Amino acid sequence: MPVTLVKERFPSKVGEVILGATSEQGGTRTSTVVVGGDNLLPFLHFEGKVVNRPVIAMEVTDIVPPWNEAIKAQFGDVLDNPAAWAQKCVNEFGADLIYLKLIGADPEGFNRSPEDCARVVKEVLAAVGVPLVVVGCENAEKDNEVLAAVAEAGAGENLLLGLAEQDNYKSITAAAMVHKHNVIARSPLDINICKQLNILINEMGLPLNRIVIDPMIGGLGFGIEYAYSIMERARLGALANDKMLSMPMICTVGYEANRSKEANASAEEFPGWGDLAQRGVLWETLTATALLQAGASILLMRNPEAVKLVQRNIADLVDAEVGA
Amino acid sequence: MGLTGLEIYKQLPKKNCGECGTPTCLAFAMALAAGKGALDSCPYVSDAARDALASASAPPIKSIKFGNGSVLGDETVLFRHDKTFYHPTTVLVQVSDTLNDTDLVAKVEQINDLEFDRVGLHYGVDGIAVLEESGDPTRFAQAVKVVADHTEKSLLLLSDNVAALQAAAPAVAAKKPLLGNAAEGNYEAVVALAKELALPVILKANGLDALNDLVEKAQALGYKEFVLDPGSRKPVETLANLTQLRRLAIKKKYRPFGYPVVAFTSKNEPMDEIAEASIYVTKYASAIVLKADEKGFLLPLLTLRANIYTDPQKPIQVEPTLHSVGDVNPESPVYVTTNFSLTYYSVEGEVEASKIPSYILPIDTDGTSVLTAYAAGKYEPEKIADALLNSGVADKVGHKNVIIPGYVAVISGKLQEKSGWKVIVGPRESSGIVSFARSLSNG
Numbered sequence: 001m002p003v004t005l006v007k008e009r010f011p012s013k014v015g016e017v018i019l020g021a022t023s024e025q026g027g028t029r030t031s032t033v034v035v036g037g038d039n040l041l042p043f044l045h046f047e048g049k050v051v052n053r054p055v056i057a058m059e060v061t062d063i064v065p066p067w068n069e070a071i072k073a074q075f076g077d078v079l080d081n082p083a084a085w086a087q088k089c090v091n092e093f094g095a096d097l098i099y100l101k102l103i104g105a106d107p108e109g110f111n112r113s114p115e116d117c118a119r120v121v122k123e124v125l126a127a128v129g130v131p132l133v134v135v136g137c138e139n140a141e142k143d144n145e146v147l148a149a150v151a152e153a154g155a156g157e158n159l160l161l162g163l164a165e166q167d168n169y170k171s172i173t174a175a176a177m178v179h180k181h182n183v184i185a186r187s188p189l190d191i192n193i194c195k196q197l198n199i200l201i202n203e204m205g206l207p208l209n210r211i212v213i214d215p216m217i218g219g220l221g222f223g224i225e226y227a228y229s230i231m232e233r234a235r236l237g238a239l240a241n242d243k244m245l246s247m248p249m250i251c252t253v254g255y256e257a258n259r260s261k262e263a264n265a266s267a268e269e270f271p272g273w274g275d276l277a278q279r280g281v282l283w284e285t286l287t288a289t290a291l292l293q294a295g296a297s298i299l300l301m302r303n304p305e306a307v308k309l310v311q312r313n314i315a316d317l318v319d320a321e322v323g324a
Numbered sequence: 325m326g327l328t329g330l331e332i333y334k335q336l337p338k339k340n341c342g343e344c345g346t347p348t349c350l351a352f353a354m355a356l357a358a359g360k361g362a363l364d365s366c367p368y369v370s371d372a373a374r375d376a377l378a379s380a381s382a383p384p385i386k387s388i389k390f391g392n393g394s395v396l397g398d399e400t401v402l403f404r405h406d407k408t409f410y411h412p413t414t415v416l417v418q419v420s421d422t423l424n425d426t427d428l429v430a431k432v433e434q435i436n437d438l439e440f441d442r443v444g445l446h447y448g449v450d451g452i453a454v455l456e457e458s459g460d461p462t463r464f465a466q467a468v469k470v471v472a473d474h475t476e477k478s479l480l481l482l483s484d485n486v487a488a489l490q491a492a493a494p495a496v497a498a499k500k501p502l503l504g505n506a507a508e509g510n511y512e513a514v515v516a517l518a519k520e521l522a523l524p525v526i527l528k529a530n531g532l533d534a535l536n537d538l539v540e541k542a543q544a545l546g547y548k549e550f551v552l553d554p555g556s557r558k559p560v561e562t563l564a565n566l567t568q569l570r571r572l573a574i575k576k577k578y579r580p581f582g583y584p585v586v587a588f589t590s591k592n593e594p595m596d597e598i599a600e601a602s603i604y605v606t607k608y609a610s611a612i613v614l615k616a617d618e619k620g621f622l623l624p625l626l627t628l629r630a631n632i633y634t635d636p637q638k639p640i641q642v643e644p645t646l647h648s649v650g651d652v653n654p655e656s657p658v659y660v661t662t663n664f665s666l667t668y669y670s671v672e673g674e675v676e677a678s679k680i681p682s683y684i685l686p687i688d689t690d691g692t693s694v695l696t697a698y699a700a701g702k703y704e705p706e707k708i709a710d711a712l713l714n715s716g717v718a719d720k721v722g723h724k725n726v727i728i729p730g731y732v733a734v735i736s737g738k739l740q741e742k743s744g745w746k747v748i749v750g751p752r753e754s755s756g757i758v759s760f761a762r763s764l765s766n767g
Contacts, residue, residue, distance in 0.1 A: 003536045003578075006571040046564055108759055138755075220624060221443065222673075223666045225631040228606070229405040236403075259673060262442070262623070272440060274619025282595060282624035286602045290628055293606040305595075313599045316559040 007047050012241035013039035014297070015209050016052070017182060017248055019097065020131025021158040029157065030129030033096055035212070035297040036248035039239065042295050043317040053318040054292055055096035056310060057133050058089035059254050059302045062112070062120045063104040067302065068264050070280055074304045082120050083127035090128045093304045094311060097160075099133040100124055105146045106137040114149035121150050125157060133250075133300075135162040135184070144171040151175035160184060160212060160250075166197050173204045184250060186214040189226050191233055195244040202244075212298065213249045219256035219263075220287040227251070228294045235295035251291045254302025257284040281305045289313050327377070329354040335373040336366065343367055359383050359400045384573045386583050387411075388524045388551055388610075390502040391478020394450050396551060396610040397584030402574055404636055412633040413604070414611040415626065416451040416480055421458045421467035428467060431617070432474045438622050443669060444642055447626050449477065453613045454492075456483030461491035468492040472499055480504065480613065482526075486513040497521040502551060502611075504528065504586075511542050519547045526586060528553040532568060539580040550583045551611065557590040559600050566608040584610030594621050605629050639691035640665040646715040647672070650681030654722035657682045657764060659750065659757075660708055661729060662689040662697050670754040678761035683720065687711050694729045705735045709743035727764075730756075 016037040021027025033055055040048035064079045065072075078084040082100065089095040100121060104112040121134055134150050136143030147161055148171060162184030164172045169185070176183045185201055187194040194213060202208055213234065217227035237245035257263055263283040266276050273279060284306035288299045292314065301307050333353035344365040346352040355361040356377070363369060363377055387398035394414045401407045417435045419428060432452060439448030454471050456464040465488075468481055472495075479501035483489050489503055490513075504526030506514035511527065518525035527542055527550050529535040535554050542550065554565040569585050572578040587609035591597040594616035601612050605628050616622065634640060644663045648656075649672060661671045663686040675682045687708055689697035697703040712718070712726065726745045728736065730752035740747045751760045 001533070001536055001540075003532045003568075003572070003581075005532075005568055006575055041567075043560060043563055044567060045560065046568075218666065221627045221631065222669055223631075224628070225404070225634050225636070226666070228632065229403070229636060232403055233405055259677075261673070261676070262627070267620075272619070273442070273623055274621070276620070278595065278618065278620030279623055282598055282621065285595070285599050286624045286628050289599050289602040290606050290632070293603060309595055309599050312596060313559075313603075316600070317563070317603070319558075319560050 005046060008041070008239075010039055010048075010239035012239055012246065013037060014235070014238045014248055014295075015243075015246040017160075017209055017212055019133075019158060019160050019182060021156060025158070026156040027158055028125065029131055032158070033131050041235065041239075042293055050318050052297075054297050054299060054314055056094075056307055056314075057097035057099040057250075057298055057300050058086075058093060058095035058304075058307065059099050059101060059300055060086045060089065060124065061101045061103050062117065063110055065103070067258065068280070070277065071258070071303045083123040086124045086128045089304075090130055093307050095130065095307070097131050097133055097298065098124060098128060099135070099300045101135050101137075102146055102150075103137050105139070105142050107139055107142055109137070114145045117146045118149040118153035122153055125154060131160070132157065133160040133162065133184070133298075138163070140165075140168040144168070147172050148175045151179040151181055154181065155179040158182065162186065163214060164197065164201060166193055166200075169197060169201055170204065173201050173206050176210065177204070177206055182210045182212060184212050184214045185247070186216055188216045189218075189223075189230055191230055191237075191245070194230075194234065195242075198244045198247065208243060208247065211247045213245075213247045214252065215249060217251045217253070217256055217287075217291060219253075219258075219260055220283050220290070221262055222256070222260055224287060224290060228290060231291065231294035231296065248297035249295060250298040250300065251288070251296045252300045253288045253291065254284055254300050254306075257287040257306075258302055281309070285309045285313075292317070327357060329357040332356050332377060335369075335377050337368040337370070339368060341368070382582070384577055384582055385570075386548065386550075388502075388549060388584050390500050390524050391451055392476055392499075394478040394502075394611075396586075399570070399608075399610075400574065402570060404632065408635040408637065409633045411610065412629050413609050414450045414478070415622075415629070416453045416478070416611060416613050417449055417617050418453040418455050418482075418613055418615055419467075419471065420455045421460075421464045423467070425466075425470050428470050429474055432471050435617055436475055436477065438617070438619060440619070440623050440626065442623075442627070443665065445630060447630055449622060449626070451478030451480060453480040453482050456481075456485060456488045456492075459485075461485065461488040464488040465491040465495065468496055472496045478502070480611075482613075484510070486510045486517065489514060490517055493517060493521055493523065497523065502526065504551075505553065506538075506542060508534070508538060511538060512545065515542050515545050515547055518549065519545070522549075524549040524551055526551045526553050527583075528555055530555040532565060536580050539583070543580070552581065552583050552585045553588070554585070557588060559590065559603055562587055563603055563607055566604060570608040586611040586613065588613050589615065594618070597621075598625050601625055602628055606632055641688075641691040642668045642686055644686050644688035644711065646717050646720075647684045647686070648681070649675045649684060650679070652681045652683060652720070654720070656680070656721055657727055657761065658717055658721060658725065659684045659727045660711070661686050662692060662694055662703070663687065664689065664691045664693050664697075667693045667754075671757065674754045674757035675761070678758045680761050680765055682761070683717055685711060685715050685717060694731050698732050698735075703732060703735070705738035705742050708735075708739055709745075712743050712745060
């Protein structure tokens, strides 16, 4: 006897955000990336259409990053050259986006000037054709100067700029409005602050389809379940037509997963935990694949081996020929 | 469809004896209405009432127990934020009966060793699935016996050949293995065997419609200890089937699908297989059968399982005793934080990253973060002073400086007075600890 399936009919969908701009659109990207747009829970093809598959933004930093050797070795000699590094991410590893993190701006580190940062952004823009995500060094005051310079240098490129936070969103939102970019709105695992921040940014005049939510995830083993549930609630909220939760979500997977001991400690140090080559890659991979099930649209990733695994996982899940 | 608590209450004996484990009949009725608990725990319910309530009071997904403490099913929600997921996905690693006995023992011992300790938790692989691939019932029975003799873990005996199951199951029935597969062609004989030995059994069919037919027919044999396998072996199909089975059971109380579900992976390369299995851990598999059998593959998957099955209403806590990071010495700084695991491990991670050996003392705040604890009066100077005293840290360091979270800078004076320690106000967020620690040690 045929079973009557339970198909949800959602009144709304996740909002679409377009990243990047081609030459016809006033930029220099060879292609754009569209995220969001789904009117279903993740990958349930019987319920609707997976309009835009989730994408991977590979992390590039403006100075040589303090990452573990297993990851650094996969990039060879490009880590001191953001443009060449970004090229490698796109050409060799198939990155959909580049997530350029300007940690060199940190006043307690290299303290690079906003002009230097903007120059790095231009170099990366010249080196690759994919759209760019650009974030600062997480020093609020400095980031406001840096991102203003970046927004101007990248005018027309329809960048995704971050991070706007509850106590520091005005100058980055203003910069994005003037130069027509998108903004990452970051809230600390709290759905009410998340909504509130989207409202504040929107009230300044930035349209909702120019905002991407960063729910500030925890990595595998370190609070991923909080992010998982906040994201499921946000996705359900978006589908139920809550416009202030309807933005696509970006998850800083590579950063969070790789700061854990489990992704870095050798088997000699922790014999009970098994081979680091397997464990480290899977730590980042499962942080990504679990959050895909909760509704992630953009995954910031770091380890090329994990990127490969997640690309295949996504391909398996967006295959609409089956499961209909 | 389900009855309300009051409707159920009318049918109960109203003795308020508490023998069911719930203090009053009304509370028991409410628990039944919520799909938790079983009518059988009431010793006085009348047969007439039992019949009337049986279908309404049964949990939406039957609890199936097998092996060494493995519990499948008995879930009540689709999203963990609605309440919680109760029974963590049972993870089984497969072995083939085509291995010779020596190799089989080596493999079983390797699987036995798939246990882990991290962040104060202990978790491991739950069971071993013995696959009949030899085509030889005698060999299968022998292999099952060898595996059973060398492991304490739960067992799954898997063959499409009823003769193989008949040969292997009786000798290990005391270990209460899960049997499989009962399918369209052999279900009568396999279910009869399961019933005779009182073992749970997997019903396998290709797709939900066929599975529905098979369950109805198998139930008609007078047995209900079932685990379902919808037959799909492609991730996107398995995700769809797992979701539909859970939705039909929970939202529609559709009885034929009110059983736990087992998922099988399709990928052969272990890293891909673990990524695939992570889909089924998040989305509704009660059990997963894997090929991967090395620690580096299993720790990430079992960690995800532990995370997803954490009760969202009960924050995980760490022991509120003195913890040390690195090779501590009398000059090591002393940090206080809370015993909410996320707070504690964020602090620990950053202290570790500072590369300065340190002590961390988590205060017992019932697993709340610094600000929540302070607002609730659980982060008072008196309490912190007591904790400092009781921790014995004073005997371990040659100074009396304690670092407190920046968010509670306001308690500095009082804490200094109560404890006799000099209070240093640390950063508000743990992310500020590295630069804070460096400036502290340089200054």
